[in-house]
Amino acid sequence: MAQPFDEAERAAVYRAIYERRDMRHFVPGPVDPATLRRLLDAAHHAPSVGFMQPWRIVRITDATLRTQLHAAVERERLATADALGKRHDEFMKLKVEGMRECGELLVVALMDRREPHIFGRRTLPEMDLASVACAIQNMWLAARAEGLGMGWVSIFDVDEVRELLAMPAGAKPVAILCLGHVAGFYPQPMLEMERWAERRALGECVYENRWPQGGAEEDRPSTA
Numbered sequence: 001m002a003q004p005f006d007e008a009e010r011a012a013v014y015r016a017i018y019e020r021r022d023m024r025h026f027v028p029g030p031v032d033p034a035t036l037r038r039l040l041d042a043a044h045h046a047p048s049v050g051f052m053q054p055w056r057i058v059r060i061t062d063a064t065l066r067t068q069l070h071a072a073v074e075r076e077r078l079a080t081a082d083a084l085g086k087r088h089d090e091f092m093k094l095k096v097e098g099m100r101e102c103g104e105l106l107v108v109a110l111m112d113r114r115e116p117h118i119f120g121r122r123t124l125p126e127m128d129l130a131s132v133a134c135a136i137q138n139m140w141l142a143a144r145a146e147g148l149g150m151g152w153v154s155i156f157d158v159d160e161v162r163e164l165l166a167m168p169a170g171a172k173p174v175a176i177l178c179l180g181h182v183a184g185f186y187p188q189p190m191l192e193m194e195r196w197a198e199r200r201a202l203g204e205c206v207y208e209n210r211w212p213q214g215g216a217e218e219d220r221p222s223t224a
């Protein structure tokens, strides 16, 4: 049987959870290949619905492709700003990606031909996406423990990225991951530091037995 974690190991797990940050500032420099391999393997050991393992990860090593992906994100960043209405200017001041500086760029996608995977997805087909998110979170936590920063960029047109990477129509890119060296980790979520949003109290998100009646706190938007 697997051994229990000792106190230091337990503390290390929680430290990685609390000190993981979505990073958008990187210092240039390559990621050690053995470290990258460990991080990819951490992603690959995530839980998945029906053990489907729907994650597909494309490592971007072509500089032109990186530039094209960045341009796609920039286009969608401007469209997002327009859609935000009165928060347009505030949004435009935020740094929402570090794609040009990071040592490694990875695109994570949902695999093609997901329809035959019914176990756990008959009523909740989006459990494939949940599984991919678990893989990304594994990598995020492992990267923090390795002292590397990671940022999830989801501001892009899906069809554009699919085409750029020659993905089949049934595959769906869901993340552009920036991975690399950082000067330091933000002490709080950057969106909190920039006063875009704040962390809700735990009690606002945890209920007992039934959904709270009469204007629960969750009705209050934390962002636009």
Ligand SMILES: Cc1cc2nc3c(=O)[nH]c(=O)nc-3n(C[C@H](O)[C@H](O)[C@H](O)COP(=O)(O)O)c2cc1C
Pocket (backbone or CB within 6 Å): 020, 021, 022, 023, 024, 095, 096, 097, 152, 153, 154, 155, 188, 189, 190, 191, 192
């Ligand atoms: C599914 C998902 C998509 C995200 N997309 C972006 C993004 O496109 N750009 C960005 O700057 N941050 C993105 N983030 C990072 C969030 O802004 C960040 O997780 C949140 O502000 C909390 O900060 P923390 O991760 O440092 O705790 C994304 C996070 C998740 C989970």
